[in-house]
Amino acid sequence: MALRFATDVSTAQTDYGTVLLDERSGQYWELNPVATLIVETLRAGGDEAAATDAVVAEFDIDRERAQRDVTQLVAEMRASGLIA
Incomplete structure (x- = not known):
């Protein structure tokens, strides 16, 4: 299932990432x-495994670190109510 932001969350792409x-x-x-x-x-x-794969493929980062980053980001967004 695709990640969905809460209805009150707006996104904007920048030269440096996303806001x-x-x-x-x-x-x-x-x-x-x-x-x-x-x-x-x-x-x-x-899913989170696919996100980990994408990070490993795109950036010079080991799989374990990438997996931790994915898990931590999803947990922080969930705890902050950003994810629907």
Whole structure:
């Protein structure tokens, strides 16, 4: 199942990644290129393993670190209410 942001979350692409705005709280999140790739992969219907694969393929990072980054980002977005 594809990742979906809550209805009150707006996104914008920048030269440096992605910016998320939680309109309920007014809080901004700035996602670096790694986090942007993770979110794009999940929004396209990929699971966390696919996001990990994408990070390993695109960046000079080992699989264990990539997996931790994916898990941590998803957990933080879920805890902050950004994910529907």
